[in-house]
Amino acid sequence: MATKTNALLIATHNAHKTSEFRQIFGAIYEVQDLASYPHFPAVEETGSTFEENSRLKAIGISHLLPDSLILADDSGLEVDSLNGAPGVYSARFSGPGATDASNRTLLLEKLREAGIPGSQRTARFRCVLTLASQGVILAQTSGSVEGLIADGEKGERGFGYDPIFVPQGYHQTFAELPSEVKHQLSHRGRAVEAMKVIMLERDLL
DSSP states (O other): OOOTTOEEEESOOOHHHHHHHHHHHTTSSEEEOGGGOTTSOOOOOOOSSHHHHHHHHHHHHHHHOTTSEEEEEEEEEEEGGGTTOBGGGGGGTTOTTOOHHHHHHHHHHHHHHHTOOGGGOEEEEEEEEEEEETTEEEEEEEEEEEEEEOSSOOOSSSOTTGGGEEETTOSSOTTTSOHHHHHHHSHHHHHHHHHHHHHHHTTOO
């Protein structure tokens, strides 16, 4: 069983993602991220799927940190009426210099312009996790959560598209729900739980 001294490095500079991983993993690992390695070159996300980009990030960072266990996340929002967009481009949907706010604004504008009513704004969050060490893929898991895109932003919690995503079975957005509820429902929470099973089987937990 791993202790708090065991480090798991998340291949991200996104502090919000790191915070979620810390909350989901709890005391199992000391979760770190790439904030301590600003000199590392960015891994080019050239894949056309979440699976490919997750693998690219995991392998790339595991070569740079051969003594560390690396977990790479690639995730995003798929909106059915926009043919699955923004998908793998979720973080940069609104172009160069994209922010969470500008991405949400553009997405809502596109839905309004297309005249898509609320009941037809079906969407899902997807997350693919890849665990790697020394350039070798150890495991890959995925998680998803279905829902609807709200008419406008609601809530102060979360990040990314959370303020406009209402998970199936709820009337509140991810940004309105308590963190513990969101983690039980979320794409990332489900992918982590699946990864925990594999890590336990392989004596990595």
